[in-house]
Amino acid sequence: MNIGYLYAKALKKLRGKCILNSHIDKSAIVFSGSDVIDSSVGKYTYIGYDCHIDKADIGSFCSLSDHIFIGGAEHPMQWVSTSPVFQKVKGVTERGSGASIKLANHEVEVFKRTTIGNDVWIGHAAVIRTGITIGHGAVIGSGAVVTKDVPPYAIVGGIPAQIIRYRFDEQTIDRLIRSQWWELPLDTLKTCAKHITDPIRFLEELGID
Numbered sequence: 001m002n003i004g005y006l007y008a009k010a011l012k013k014l015r016g017k018c019i020l021n022s023h024i025d026k027s028a029i030v031f032s033g034s035d036v037i038d039s040s041v042g043k044y045t046y047i048g049y050d051c052h053i054d055k056a057d058i059g060s061f062c063s064l065s066d067h068i069f070i071g072g073a074e075h076p077m078q079w080v081s082t083s084p085v086f087q088k089v090k091g092v093t094e095r096g097s098g099a100s101i102k103l104a105n106h107e108v109e110v111f112k113r114t115t116i117g118n119d120v121w122i123g124h125a126a127v128i129r130t131g132i133t134i135g136h137g138a139v140i141g142s143g144a145v146v147t148k149d150v151p152p153y154a155i156v157g158g159i160p161a162q163i164i165r166y167r168f169d170e171q172t173i174d175r176l177i178r179s180q181w182w183e184l185p186l187d188t189l190k191t192c193a194k195h196i197t198d199p200i201r202f203l204e205e206l207g208i209d
Contacts, residue, residue: 025060039071042118042182055111055130059118060182065142070128071114079106117152118182136177137167152177172199179208 018035025043030036033050041047042060051064054071058064075082088105112131116122120134123142128134133149140146141157141164150156153167153176166173176199181189184206195201 031066048124056114056116056128058116059120059136061119062116063121065122065124065126067125068122068128069126070116071111071130073108073111074130076108136182137173139167168199172203175203175208179203179206181206 017030017032018037019030020035020037022036022038023040024030024036025041025045027043028041029046030041031047031049031051034047035052035054036047037054039053039056039058041058042062044060045058045062045064047053047058047064048066048068050066051068052070052072053068054073056071058070075084076087079086085102086104086106087108114128114130115133116128117134117136117138119137120140121138122128122134122140123144125143126140127145128140129145129147132146134140134146135150135152135154137153138150139155140150140161141155143159144157144161145159146156147160150161151163151166153173155164155167156162157164168176181192181202184192188206192202192205195205
């Protein structure tokens with residue numbers, strides 16, 4: 001294998017990650033270069049390289065690719081100016097606000113938490129607006145900008161993100177949600193895993209009508 005490739009790969013992994021005021025399940029994985037702030041991450045979820053996640057609650061068995069942006073503050077578009085030099089923002093000083101002066105300290109609305117359900121797949125470089133709820137089993141296409149809630153098991157893509165289709169029919173979606181398979185003990189999941197490629201057989205194995 002190419003030595004240069006191995007060296008670059010090692011440097012990428014050595015960059016570290018920033019996790020602040022967050023609960024990350026011990027079975028979850030956060031790759032280097034990612035920031036996870038004031039958030040929670042469920043079991044067996046992985047978060048790829050160079051993601052930024054702020055004030056988000058992420059479920060179990062989620063798959064997050066690289067360069068994803070979730071949550072974060074928004075600027076007040078209804079004001080005369082959106083610049084933070086007029087805002088009272090925690091941690092923002094005259095220099096830290098991006099300008100050399102601080103002209104006012106108007107209160108800004110605290111941004112809402114973002115909720116990502118269980119078994120959600122988010123593609124490369126997707127952006128999830130603060131306060132959005134992504135339903136269980138949803139798929140967010142690469143590069144999508146999600147500006148509104150996404151229903152369970154919907155596949156969305158584009159800017160702004162739109163529903164392309166659903167992964168399953170309504171009845172199967174309802175049964176999967178009722179099964180709450182992501183909460184099952186590992187022993188039960190291991191038994192049912194032989195049917196993971198066949199949703200109907202999987203649900204029958206769990207006894208979900």
